Amino acid sequence: MYDNGLIFCAVTAAALDLCILILIIASYREKSSSRKRWKSFSSDMELFENGRSYYLGCDEVLIGRHGSADIRLHDMSVSRYHAIMTITDGVWTITDIGSKSGIYVNGRPVKQKKLHENDIITLGSRRLVFRKRRDKKK
């Protein structure tokens, strides 16, 4: 009985292991499809500045000098928490969250503005281009 028990225990454990493995693999496949979905939803935009691009990876992107900001700009002219970018219905909006130097979109000061492709956003002395993502790795 003990030997039988051993075999069936092993079979059960193996079946469970396999199932867990399959589910983990499925989960990873979902991750890539989720990325794609996000890409199509968010119009796959990025902020670009002097050869550096910043990926917009979730529905609220904080821009500022502080370490906890999603997009961190090391520049004293940028407030610690400068602006936040949000997305609604596939349209990105930039909002000032109490910065000292304000936000300029295409040279005009704004508190909150819907962004269009190739808009130029100025935060303090930094200039960022809002544009379609160009992934070189792809």
Next chain:
Amino acid sequence: MSNPFSYIFSCLFVLIAHAGMLVNVFFNGKEVDTKEFVILCAAVLGLDIIYYFVMLFYKQHTYTVDFMLLLVLNMSVIFQSCFGGVHLSMKHYITCIVSLIASRVGYHLVRDHRWIQSKKKYVWVCIGIMMGVIVLFTGSRSMWIDLGFMTIQPSEFIKPLLVIACATSITEQQNKHKFLQFNIVWENIILFGITAAVCLLQWWCRDLGSIPTFAAIYAAGFLLRICYPKAKFSNKTLIGAGAAVLIAAGIGIYLAPDYVRARLFVNIWDDTTGNGYQQSQALIAIAEGGWLGKGPSNGFLHEVFAYESDIVFATICEEWGLVIALMTVVVILLIAASPLINPPLSYFHGTLCAGVCAAFTVQMALNIFGSCNLIPFTGVTIPFISMGGSSMATSGIMAGMLTAAQNPVFAKMKSAKPKKQKKVTGGQPA
């Protein structure tokens, strides 16, 4: 992957896992009655297949959490049906179906974070109603409402509500930053008040095991809130606050009344027939089971009180072995860890996942470590495994929230439709 037909493999392997367990039951079980066994097989495998077809009607982007939920729920049906003899545990089977339905409820409830945020006052009201129910119906030393045919534990339902309350307050807090110069957020105070009230109420009910769960949910929300923009907390403050909490806990234990301390510091081996009875029997059962167990339905622990809920980990260990018991825990952890593999796309859903993870891990820790004498023994249930309708339903709701976090609604339905088509075409090559 959004096409549910592509999950046929996931479903197949879930079926295989359950079939493997059932084979184990058939050959290692004690005096297996073929009729009972066939009923059990039909119930478990039938539910697997029916669930798959039901899922076909749901247009979701991810289904893994649902299948993990199915896996663990039917595992627990098999576990619960084999304690002391093979026969389908109808009560647990029904609560499992309730749990699956509840996961749908949880899914729809929090899918659209803008909608739930606009409705958060109702969440608070719901918590208030639940607390009122507890005050009015359970009495000061009990946690159940007896409806005659079943008992309900209303405090369980506060758990998902508190998770939602924590998550909604986070995003709201960011909206406040737009208007206020100073960082006085009324919602934080409201939330703290709610949590404190719930904890006090649980103390009043002597449901001491729930307090750490609520505290953990709040702590997860709090941690994420103080990291949020403009919250002025440095690492030093954080460490200092943590140390203060620890010291307060130490003083609390020192000053605690005798009956609490007696529960905290009990040597179960000196009192194996009294206070330490359940735990010592549980540990003996684990020792007798070893790595591979005695075989389903061959244990003795089903004669001990609360074998199917509070010390269920030991009962599984005894009959199925520590390996299978650990794997069951791994499956639940995987459900809780799903946001690590496939990250949520908004801070609201991230916070929601953290709260759910906190609730799951803390409940499991209290149950498993408590029954194995690592920490004081409290009557907490393991999500999805322990028998108990309220616990199963709320765990289902919370699992549904995890699914929702991976399938968020960002857009209104009108504008979402053309995007969805895009997505399907994009999904095919993957």
Next chain:
Amino acid sequence: MKSIRRTQSVITLFLLVFIGGMALLVYKINKEAPFYMMHSDNHQLGKVYDRNGDVLFDAAGTGYDENHFLDVGNLIGDDKGQMENTLVAQNIDKLNNYSFSEGLVKEGGKAAIYTTLDHAANRAVYNAYMGAKGCTVAYNYKTGELLVCTSLPSIDVTKGYANIGELESGTLISKAMYGTVPGSTQKVSTVISALEIMGPDRLFSKTYNCSGQYMNRSGKPIDCHQSYGHGDQNIQQAVENSCNPFFAQLVEDPDLPLGRLKDMYRKLGYAVNDDKPQYIDIDGIQCEKASTTLTDSYDFNTQWGCIGQGDTLVSPMQLMMWQSAIANGTGKMTMPHLIDHVTDVYGNTTETAKTKESAQLFTPDTAETVKRILLTNGSNHYTGSISGYVLGIKSGTAQVKEGAEENALLVGFVSDERNPIAFCVVLENKYSTPVYAEQIVKTLLDSLCS
């Protein structure tokens, strides 16, 4: 994105803490499972063997000769919980035929304790008592292996405890582990102390007169067992005659201040006056050391305490251990042990005994001097009754039960490189027994020495 990663790290934190706890739990279960198993009704116990492979304990208890376990019953004990201070009760976890990965081993588990006892010799000694009560303990004073330890009356553990109410007192304990009145064997300690305090030259120069009874300085009579008296004697003669008035006068002597005597007694292991009692641990078995009351050099009770009556109590085990310090010539006792090695369920040896020594009790010079005194005593008085051995020996007669009974004691050692044996024999109520303590020693040595 950092914000999402933050939520993920909180989740990771919870998961890691839980997984850490889980790992700890698995480790703990793995480590403590045998202990949990001991509380189970299903546990299987291994056997206890003597040095020659003879079984001393078997939980099954069937298939053995009548009274096979009788002579070791109250030393080895069993798992029934009636006798706590026994080898099996104290080491039951070592007999557990269980391991977490193998589960319960019903048949062929190899967990066992191999003791140093010699069952044949133990039985021979047990039989030599011919139904009298008392106890005998003997060990190898070089290695510390306990060879014989029997205590009468004893119990056959395989027969159960149904008649526990009718058992004589002392049946369920090994008397060698508990204090008894040492009688004149106590004088060995007094001689050691006097030698340490005065030095051999001064002690040997002292002579005291014995006229059968000595009126001490507080006016109380100290009687000698020889009512005509022993006349003038030195320390060697006094030991050989076991003369009480000599030792009473020695205690009164200003060259033996009581403070230093107390210190010396404490060093030997006595709990003097209100000291906390001390114990020797012999593989988990708790063995009492010695205790006495010393208040004033002229006090009647104090003097009797140094002679071996009064409040003095010494365990036979302790009496035997002092002999090892003398016989070894080092002034250090060899600590006795009962377990030679232990095997686990797979038959792997998990622990092996090592010879241990006590701290320095007295100087090697003192040891040599006392050894000479005891050997002279042995050759002068015991070559007839215990023939064939070079013995250092001291006898004692202890009055117990308010003087109603007298116990005979013999402590000593064999001065032989091949058979380094120290022993202590206690024969209770010696006037109503068919046997002499010397005969028991003779049987003991005959069965141990090859």
